[in-house]
Amino acid sequence: MPKMRISKEPELRRNEIITAAQELFLTQGFEETAVSDIVKRVGVAQGLFYYYFKSKDEILDAVVEQMSVEYFDEWNRIEGDDLLNAIEKLQTIFKSMFQILAQHQKLVLYIHTESNELMHYRLGQKFINRMITLFAAIIEQGNREKLFEVDYPQETAEILVTGMGYMPSIFRLSDEPQLFTKKLQAGLGVFEKALGAAKGSLQIGQFLELGE
Template identity: 30%
Template sequence: MRISKDYEERRNEILDTAEKLFTKKGYEKCTVNDILREISIAKGTFYYYFKSKQEVLEAIVTRYTDFMMTKVQAVMNQDLQPEQKFMQVFLAMRINNEVGEEVLNEMHQPDNALLHQKTLQEIVEKIAPVLVEIIEEGIDKNVWQCKYPLQYMQIFLASSLTLTDEGIFEMDADAQMNLGALISLLEKMLEVKEDFFMTMFLENWG
């Protein structure tokens, strides 16, 4: 007897299966046929939900970033001072525990470079405007100054996501120095005194 599933259930089944296969085999080596065989669906069913394997990849990336944005928005809804809000948003971007170490480790494999790259790109595109909102609030409250809020936040995010990515750099003493340098750079971007953020970040990062 054929089992009929609703739209979202079937779509999520395809995404869950594709994510598992992408992380196991690598995005480039995994084919649409591999996905079809794994969940026993027809090719026409797959293409009803997704136009291509690339679209599946983009949907998986969006699930990661949407989850992150849910955590970020929860912070934004709190009554916090701008500096506290900035720190909590940055910390909310750490989703290692929720996504799972195995998935993250596989994402960092050379065969999954595209998945990793697209995830980082979408995080920067979605989170930077949120940080700009916090920066502008801080400017209005005379907490700090910033000449180029969006551009600075894009630079800060791209740098921090790369340098604190344990799949790229091991979190050893040098990596801790990198984090310290990033925070020092942020303080210069916002024209605040030295160590304005340093203690706050380092106490909460570990």
């Protein structure tokens, strides 16, 4: 039997299928999207889908990977910036996270819907695992710089990051600015106490415009 002819570069075609799947998962839900919907969006035969992916579940992993790359690259850059102390790194990371909420609020909320429960779980686990590693490293840096006083950096990072998983349901950009600011102050206050950081060291001024 002759091999299937692929007119485009394999990696390019694979990325097209992933992008189409991501668009469909986010607009009509993972459970409601069939493989036939994905190949129809791309304009290829269903057999080509299975040339690259064993199942819809496998392409979900690829979608999650693609969605996380942009943010992970930014966080890696922040973590490796030797010019920033631990507090400055946390401030920069928090700012990037609130920018994600501001720029992609509808997307974030849609991922949290029941029809995207599996996608939400996979994406959440990937983000949580990366953020725990990131926060643990920053906490250890803060200990060395005498900015933090944390006995168990890894465990503290796990607790703080797990709590951050509720951010989209707590920090609603539709809130009145005053309420948004109060929530932000409370959240950063929890971080300061958990890290043994000076009160007010995680300044919030740079975030306030996101709640307006």
